[in-house]
Amino acid sequence: MSSIRILVTGGTFDKEYDELSGNLFFQDSHVPEMLRLGRSGLNVELRTLMMVDSLDMSDADRQNILEHCRSCPRARILITHGTDRMEVTARLLGQSIRDKTIVLTGAMVPYKFGSSDGLFNLGAALAFVQVLPPGVYVAMNGRALPWDKVRKNKKTGVFEEIEP
Amino acid sequence: MSSIRILVTGGTFDKEYDELSGNLFFQDSHVPEMLRLGRSGLNVELRTLMMVDSLDMSDADRQNILEHCRSCPRARILITHGTDRMEVTARLLGQSIRDKTIVLTGAMVPYKFGSSDGLFNLGAALAFVQVLPPGVYVAMNGRALPWDKVRKNKKTGVFEEIEP
């Protein structure tokens, strides 16, 4: 069983509630806890690149993600990412990397909220990254859509398939 | 997007706590609620065949599942199932059906418990059933193992790959 690289970049997935200020903020990633909860038996190497809302992600941040994907010796990479700009990062990666299977996922609701979709999405993304052929995909709403055919519908929050 | 048939058979996934008797029991399936929580955008048809602990599953029950898989017009079938005898049902299906992708999944802890692996497993199983080639698989612990190479380790609760 070959290993999977997980790159954490933040996003709603990992937002916490600051009980003193009443704001949402980032602390440590919840991905390790989620893998334990899912009783994951996968061989994963987790690396936290940044902890940001994707609306706050700069071009330099995206370049950083691209460099990590390029230099990563693993052929299968999962990226946790804010949903608002997930398609932007997917596009950058998709135009540059063709020999690896890269799956981006995230959550509409923070994992720490009872009603989060995070665990469902992480399970799906880990499955997709193991089985899909090389390419860059967004795994949300139970589906994996190729980087050049995906758009988040801002009104419904659903990731839709579009014409490339 | 072709549709996925989901066959519900019960298992830990769907166990509830009876607050009057203090026992665990089955009521309705939680799979629809879990799909909503996961913001699933998949086209699924759900059918509840039975609501039993897999330790209580009879040969007739398994035959029933087999018949439903055979007669189902869909090429992709997901079965929620108790983990203790998941490999038994997988074997029966695997020896008989070769033209459909069938994925069995379940949970170690009831969905209604805070610490359940159910949502993670359902997400992974839905991803696997869309992408894997025809065959029968058990999707647990983040992996999909072929029906003739899987065994639940009773001591650890982990599904392991074995020699066929």
Place this chain on the structure above:
Amino acid sequence: MSSIRILVTGGTFDKEYDELSGNLFFQDSHVPEMLRLGRSGLNVELRTLMMVDSLDMSDADRQNILEHCRSCPRARILITHGTDRMEVTARLLGQSIRDKTIVLTGAMVPYKFGSSDGLFNLGAALAFVQVLPPGVYVAMNGRALPWDKVRKNKKTGVFEEIEP
């Protein structure tokens, strides 16, 4: 068993996560759901006066709460309230009303977050309001402190007893 009036004013208690904007917001109160979860057998009459963060509460809002407490025919009143200005409203009520038992409570973390203190606080506040003699109290951290002896420590988030 005499009835208890519950006045809902919002606060962290009732904050929800808007999955499209990523902001916290108010919708309906969770108090009815919390009473069901607590299997409350109490005779309560719930009235929602406003749904605001207490930092956004105006003097007119506080006057509104005071009027409702004054005109309420019940001798026992529970108020759910944001924690940041809970002591301000308590002071206004405490200086004006002496013939009723009024208990203010709230939460440091939204009820919908897994780690909320809301259910604990609501249980405690309902107990205090039934048993304490007339007066105005803040029920947080498992204690009930009189309106003229309570202050929220902004650094720790704990409600402390102070000299009046």
Place this chain on the structure above:
Amino acid sequence: MSSIRILVTGGTFDKEYDELSGNLFFQDSHVPEMLRLGRSGLNVELRTLMMVDSLDMSDADRQNILEHCRSCPRARILITHGTDRMEVTARLLGQSIRDKTIVLTGAMVPYKFGSSDGLFNLGAALAFVQVLPPGVYVAMNGRALPWDKVRKNKKTGVFEEIEP
């Protein structure tokens, strides 16, 4: 602020799900975690006397609880207890101890289940034990009922007031 003695005896409160056997069992008490979640600022001393379902509680067990209440130097004692025989233990204590405030509480659903009433009950019981005059009470469903006037309705699960 005087301290409260908490005596843990088990009950549904503390039941866990054994993911290997599928049974409910007892491990450590969740009361400390629940006090943290409730941001309790109370001075409590917790002692675990036993970890049993109250249906399995023997006369010797109940005698043990009685002795601990008698010898306890604290005037305020909270007992976590299974709900099925809570009234039996309450009766034994009520007939013997008149100079202390003793409150029994428990849960209909294990704390670890998402839908537990445990946190609500613990909050209420801690409030009641601080404020009620000496006597023995059962605190469930948001109320505190005296030991000689309480009965669990086996059909509804609700603790009712009865004629002594």
